Amino acid sequence: MQRGTNLGRLGGYNQAVILDAIRRAHGGIARVELVELTGLSPQTISNVVRRLVDEGLVREDRKAVSGPGKPRTLLALEVSSRFAIGIHLDPALMTLVLLNLDGKVAASARHEMPAVAEPGHTVRAMADRVQELIGAAGIARGKILGIGVAAPGPIDVPHGIVVGPPMLQGWERVSLRDPLQELTGLSVLLDKDVTAAAVAELWASERPGPENFAFIYLGTGLGAGVVLQGEVLRGASNNIGEIGHFPTAAEVPECACGRPNCVGMALAFRTLIRQGIDAGLFPPDQDLTDLALTTPAVMQLCAMARDGQPQAVEIFDRAARHLGTAVAHVANLLDVDRVIFGGPLWEGLADFALPALRREVQEQFVARAIHEVEVTGSALGHEVGAIGGACLVLDHVLSPKASGLLLERPT
Ligand SMILES: [Zn+2]
Structure with a gap:
């Protein structure tokens, strides 16, 4: 306290x-x-x-x-006296939630991302979906505290801009906050999706004492959100947690950064599908780039592994070893007592990948003689990013902390 x-x-x-x-x-x-x-x-x-x-x-x-x-x-x-809206922009999906003051989901919606190459269209679609959500929930507009947008990084927080996220073609420098604010008439905060997810976990936690954890986000990209001593860390420019370029032992397809062994690429959808093709689990012409096709293909591969298909199991065992080592580095650097996995890819992996990941992280955790590092999956499910967006607003308005103050639009 x-x-x-x-x-x-x-x-x-x-x-x-x-x-x-x-x-x-x-x-x-x-x-x-x-x-x-x-x-x-x-x-x-x-x-x-x-x-x-x-x-x-x-x-x-x-x-x-x-x-x-x-x-x-x-x-x-009075939990229904105010609400916050969270929007998670994923390269494939837009997820919206309405949270009450207690941080519980009062309404939610999921839409395919519209015309990613046209950012202006996406922002208008976000405003329309917000309007629909408020209307469907039957809540007076005056009760909405604001909107929190969780977006893939890198982001330019002072300007409310998303700066060329790898999977969003055409989004070189896209202003999100100000146009969304103007279209909806509501205050808008912007943060990285991994940081928003960490804020969501912090709000959902009932644990005594200050929290020390890393949230590992597995989706079309790989990133980490960090909470130490109960505070969400953001770094110098709010772009903390870019762990996707940690080197792994294995050669994987060349990353956008130009190097041949980035852990993010070991888990990239197209790498997993390529390995599935090589193992004869997919036809040779299986699509590797279109998110509308690769997302269901990876989920199919996850289902095969869940069913015990040996080659699919081997593909994810290998991926888990690479990921486990990278995450162990994160745990060692930060001395956390908890690692939480979440995100769209995690939803497919959770049932069978957790034991191998837990083993990798715990075996490589240097301070294990002093304290344990708990390795778990998020209890917040596929909405964790959007819940985090709304929690940014609750945190900003309600929490006795300085975090989030810098996110405010200058007035
Ligand atoms: Zn890289």
């Missing part, structure tokens, strides 16, 4: 500290407990809580009797 301050000019911060404490106390919390938890004065707690109740963010709940003395009023989050 971060402790607040009674300085008047930091009233906004105190409000965030108190709201955060109420949000985390799922069974409700009394004012006196807030005083103990936050270190704020009873007067400050009383003033801020009155404001939160007036604004409809918090409600006063049943009278709780605990031991002798008069019953105490419990405060609880």
Whole structure:
């Protein structure tokens, strides 16, 4: 628990500290407990809580009797008083979610990415899909706090721009934030998909103590989001986590960076399909480049491995060894106690790849005599990126942290 301050000019911060404490106390919390938890004065707690109740963010709940003395009023989050929208732009799919104040999905939608070569069209489609989502959920527009967009990197956060992500042809420098803001009339934050996913995991976590984990995103690309001591790390330019170019032992097809042994290429859809062709699992003319065709082909290969098809199993065992070594480097560099896998490719791999990955990472984790590194799959499923987008907004508006402040559009 971060402790607040009674300085008047930091009233906004105190409000965030108190709201955060109420949000985390799922069974409700009394004012006196807030005083103990936050270190704020009873007067400050009383003033801020009155404001939160007036604004409809918090409600006063049943009278709780605990031991002798008069019953105490419990405060609880009004979870449906505000919502945040998250959009995950994947080269193949656009996923949208509407989260309530408690970080739970109230509505969601999934669309194929429209006309990727025409970014302007994509931004208009995003605005239309947002409108549909709000309409379908039947929520007053005034209750929407904002939109968080999780996009593949690299991104230019100060300008709200996506800068030439490898799989989005035609997206050299695409302005997302400002046009989407203008089209929807809602505030828009932009962050890398892997960082958004890490924010989602942080919000979903019920663990005590500060979190230390790496989120490994497996989709059409490979990346890592990082949380250390409970804080989401972003790096100098918000482009943290480009682990796809870590070298592997094996030669794989040449990467866009020009090198012959990048781990990202060991897991690239076209590499996996090529290996499937070589093993006779796909016809020789199986498409290697069109995402609309390669995505289902890789999922088919995953299904074969799940069913125990020996060559398919071998393909993913090899991929898991390369990935496990790269992820072990990440775990060793950061000294995390948890590694979480997620993303669209992970959805296909989760059932059978986890034990091999866990073994690789744990065996290569140098500090294993001091503490364990837990290796798991995300519980948030294929929507983790979009949930992360919405969590960026919740984090920005609600959390007593500085993270996200730099994402705000200059006004
Ligand atoms: Zn590379």
